[in-house]
Amino acid sequence: MKKNKMRPYLVQLCFFLSLLCCIKAPYCADYPNKPIKLVVPFSPGGGNDSVARVVAAKLTEKLGQQVFIDNKPGAGGTLGADFSAKSPADGYTIFLGGIGSLAINPVFNKSLPYHPTKDFEPIILLAEAPLIVVATPKLPVNSIQQLTEYMKTHPTQINYASNGNGSSAQLAAMMYESMANVKMVHVPYKGLAPALSDLLSGQVQIMFSSMVAIAPIVTSNRLKALAVTSKKRSSAFPQIPTMVEAGFPEYSTGSWYGLLAPAGTPLDIILKINRAANSCLQDPSVKEQLLKEGAEPIGGTSQQFKKYIQSELDKTLYLFNQQKLDVSN
Incomplete structure (x- = not known):
């Protein structure tokens, strides 16, 4: 008797769950179905912009929709990062993050309008230089x-x-x-x-x-x-000595570039962009362009990039405390 009373509820529950799956599946299955904005938090002509344009051109081919650059310079990358963090989490706004916006500003500026790890979903580490x-x-x-x-x-x-x-x-x-x-x-x-x-x-x-x-x-x-500024000489400019060779054995720093999305972006969209970006970095023409300009293609998973960001935050905090650095002027 109890089984018969429970049966209508079980049928309704199954129907509701299947409806949720049907609602979510098309949302991500046809992604992307319109152009994707890639926010670069610096003006055209810099390293961030160069890496973004190389990757965006090939990402457009891989995803089947245009990935266009939107330069939003200002406040050492803060304006572009804040804009991206507050954008809809639908995969149509992604952010080119780096050491400035994700590791330096968060350590030196306690009043940032965004959080480097809580407000973003890491997608992929593109390159280091x-x-x-x-x-x-x-x-x-x-x-x-x-x-x-x-x-x-x-x-x-x-x-x-x-x-x-x-x-x-x-x-x-x-x-x-x-x-x-x-x-x-x-x-x-x-x-x-x-x-x-x-x-x-x-x-x-x-x-x-x-x-x-x-x-x-x-x-x-x-x-x-x-x-x-690297520990070893650059393959792009092997004739140029390192800071270590110049008498600073503990000196090592550099730039890095990665893609992120606003927090809450569906995981399957993150994974789709990650797969496409990894494929871009394996493309011989993309590799050649990045290496020619002194950037080493990296790639990997979103989780690996998440750990990388945290390690860069920890390193910057250590430098802040050890060297008593201040970027306010």
Whole structure:
């Protein structure tokens, strides 16, 4: 008797569950069915923008819908990150995150309008690249050792450019200042392009720049390359020594680039973009373009990228405490 009374409820429950499956399945099964916005939190012409455009072009082929770039520069990547975090979690807005927006700003700026891990779903780590220390030809130094000696005899006379407060360029410069016991004047710009313009004209003397964006200028010898910030020499510029070789054994930093979506984006959409992006990074033309500009393609799972972001946060916090760094100026 009890079985008969329960049967209508069981039938209704099964119907309800099947209805939920039917509602959700088409939502993700036909994804994407319209263009996808890839937010880059810096202006055109920088390393972030270069990596984004290389990947977006091939991702368009893989996903069957246009992936277009939306540059939203400002506040060292904060404006673009905040916009992306607050976008609909439907897979049609994705974010190109990096060390600035996801590891530096969260450590140095306690009033950020977004949280680097709670407000995003990591998709994939696209690439890593060392920074390169470049100087205007007008500066009478040709190595990091000479730069250090010059600054000790010309205190606070060196201006260094960066693509904004909280950028990887500023963090790299501050690490050098702390380890070399020297002081430079920070001049932040809204993106790499205007910073490079002033560096080339001699308005500023030094920059710790993303190798991805500056490679053609270094190749043409329009700027003097003093060092790379990785532990080992770059395969793109094997002739340029490392900061370690220059006498700073603990010095190591760089840029990295990854795709993220707003928190709450369905897992199957995350996985679909991840598979497509991994396929892009295996494409010979994409590999060649990234490597030529000094970026090493990485790839992997969304969970691996999630752990990577946390490790970068932990490393930046350690530097913050050990070196007493401050990116507020």
